[in-house]
Amino acid sequence: MKTKIYIDGQAGTTGLQIYDRIGQREDLELLRIDEDKRHDIEERKKFLNAADIVFLCLPDAGAIEAVSLIENPEVRVIDASTAHRTAEGWTYGFPELSREQREAIRNSRRVANPGCHATGFIAATAPLVSMGILPKDYPLTCYSLTGYSGGGKNMIAEYEDENRAEALGSPALYGLTLKHKHIPEMQKITGLACPPVFMPVVDDYYKGMAGTIMLHNRLLAGKPTAEQVCEKLQEYYKDEHFVSVLPFGTNESRIYANTLAGTNRLKLIVCGNEEQTSVTALFDNLGKGASGAAVQNMNIMLGLDEGCGLE
The missing domain is CATH 3.40.50.720 (NAD(P)-binding Rossmann-like Domain)
Incomplete structure (x- = not known):
């Protein structure tokens, strides 16, 4: 049946x-x-x-x-x-x-x-909190770049109108009150003591998302390097099919937000050095998001x- x-x-x-x-x-x-x-x-x-x-x-x-x-x-x-x-x-x-x-x-x-922006944030943050690397009271910041399809039919129509405003050809920051509707789940599911400072950005492409958290390594437990953070995340997701972590140092000099458009995959890319770390979640806002x-x-x-x- x-x-x-x-x-x-x-x-x-x-x-x-x-x-x-x-x-x-x-x-x-x-x-x-x-x-x-x-x-x-x-x-x-x-x-x-x-x-x-x-x-x-x-x-x-x-x-x-x-x-x-x-x-x-x-x-x-x-x-x-x-x-x-x-x-x-x-x-x-x-x-x-x-x-x-x-x-x-x-x-x-x-x-x-999950919400699309929340998916990337949680994928990068929750394991670090769970493993005790990222303190729950860390003053975390995040930005997330998305294609315009995430705004639904009205935004899609706005961006695909042949007479659209010239400004739509450039990235647009929104959620400027810093109270985006995904923030409650971002905080609750990761276990953070306070909500992150979160800034979403929409740009002139249809779908794909890149959400990034940025860390000061001296404020993390054990003061790990960016490479060590990458290794910890690789271990955490080693048995997962749809979520994976690229080996440290193998990413190119640029990260394009639409790389995984049309898939249900999410890839974490860890960049940085001994003092600072960034973790970017790359995925499709209409797929895994x-x-x-x-x-x-x-x-x-x-x-x-x-x-x-x-x-």
């Missing part, structure tokens, strides 16, 4: 990307609501309760509403919105955090898919190979 899948918010960027990754799979049955009934609560409720797994690709308020409509206790949910990433009763959907995290996802009925991660979590929840439909 095929697993029944419903995507609530199937017309959005993430919903379409999930459909692209699973639409041709023979082990799944996709339940498709009529286009003119996508906003009909009773019709949505019917589909939400008929599925084995529901993907929520909605604004936060819509995701909260969708969960309230689910009465069937057997329905499992993967929420791609921000609504439940720090909520009690929800499992954070980043399996590479630990063996225990992967097992929690496997057994969970409510999984919150959104829909690819959601499909990976679904595969785990179904007991399948994590890479099914993602290679």
